[in-house]
Amino acid sequence: MPESPSAEIREGLVQLNIPFSPEQLVKVRIFLEELERWNRRYGLVARGDRAHHRIDREQLIVRHVLDSLAAWRTVRSFAQRRQIADVGSGAGFPGIPLAVFLPDSRFTLLEPSAKKVAFLRNVVILANLENVEVVETRLEEVRRRFDLVVFRAFSPLSRRLLADLRRVLEPNGAIIAYKGKRSRIMEELEAAILDPKTIDIVAVQVPFLAEERHLVIVPRASSAS
Numbered sequence: 001m002p003e004s005p006s007a008e009i010r011e012g013l014v015q016l017n018i019p020f021s022p023e024q025l026v027k028v029r030i031f032l033e034e035l036e037r038w039n040r041r042y043g044l045v046a047r048g049d050r051a052h053h054r055i056d057r058e059q060l061i062v063r064h065v066l067d068s069l070a071a072w073r074t075v076r077s078f079a080q081r082r083q084i085a086d087v088g089s090g091a092g093f094p095g096i097p098l099a100v101f102l103p104d105s106r107f108t109l110l111e112p113s114a115k116k117v118a119f120l121r122n123v124v125i126l127a128n129l130e131n132v133e134v135v136e137t138r139l140e141e142v143r144r145r146f147d148l149v150v151f152r153a154f155s156p157l158s159r160r161l162l163a164d165l166r167r168v169l170e171p172n173g174a175i176i177a178y179k180g181k182r183s184r185i186m187e188e189l190e191a192a193i194l195d196p197k198t199i200d201i202v203a204v205q206v207p208f209l210a211e212e213r214h215l216v217i218v219p220r221a222s223s224a225s
Contacts, residue, residue, distance in 0.1 A: 008058070012066040012207040017073065018101050027100045030127040032060055035091055038119045044091040062208045068094030068152065070204040071176060071215050072101055078148060080172055081105050085146040087139055087165065088112075088154035092120055094178060095150070099132045106131050108146065112138045145170045152178035157188040157216065166220050175218040182214055 009028060013020050036057070039045050045064065075081060075098060082105060086095030089109035099107040109132065111117050117136040124132050135142075149165050157177060165175050179185050182201065189196050200217040 008061050008208070009065065012061070012069070013101075015205075015207040016066070016069055018069060020101065024100050027127040027129065028065065028097070031092065031096055031100075031123050032057065032065070034119070034123050034126060035060065038122075039091075042115055042119070044116060044119060062206065064091075064093050065097050067178070067206045067209070067213065068097040069101065070206045070213060071150070071178065072098065074202060074204070074215055074217070075105075075148065075150070075176065076102060078174065080147045080170070083108070083146045083170075084148045084150060085110055085142075085144075085168065087149055087151040089120065089134075090116055090153070092123060094152045096120075096123065096127075096129065096132065098150070099129055100127075103131055106133070108132075108144070109134045110137055110139065110142060112136065139164050139168070142168050144168065145173070147173050148176060149173070150176045150178070156191075157185075157194065158192045159194065162192075162194075162218060165218075169220040171220065173220045175216075175220075177216040177218070179214045179216050181212045185214060185216060 006025065006029070009025065035044065045060070071094060075084070084105050085108045087110050089095045089111045092109065095107050095109045109120055111120060111134065114136060117134055120134040123129070124134060145168055147170050149169060155161050162175065169175070185201060186196065189199070202215045202217060204213050204215055206213050
């Protein structure tokens, strides 16, 4: 593994085949620095030393930034991705890393927590993320529609959740959920009485992480509705 955080990010991007510029790396650095600073006080990311809200830079890069970017190629493959919503964005994952490296898409970060919204808006300003908008709201209150909806560590798959997410999708839109083990995904689908044949499950590899990761892709017009 590369010794410095910046080298780790660069190597991770190379492994994921994501083109990048020096300006994009600066945006990621600003995001990480602000997240570390805010996390010490507010505990936005709950890994590492829970008592003091500490998380080391390596965990942030691998388990959050690179994990978020593991879906980059999949998201980029959608012809219709002008408007993307990150539901329950929290500390900005996966929305901010994706927005940095998909500058031709506009991301709306949907987050109900005022504390997290303040952090996200601060990052958007400092990192000059012109393609990112932060909205303080719950999913149930959203009245707009998006081409894609992404979420990570938001909620288990369920018929009710998918119905709520489909409501904010354009007619040909899709939902992309970040998940871990395939066995756990199948348990969620079975509990929700969802037909796996209507859903695409795509294995992804997170650089420097020897853990199972998948994306669950659900089209708006799926018969699982």
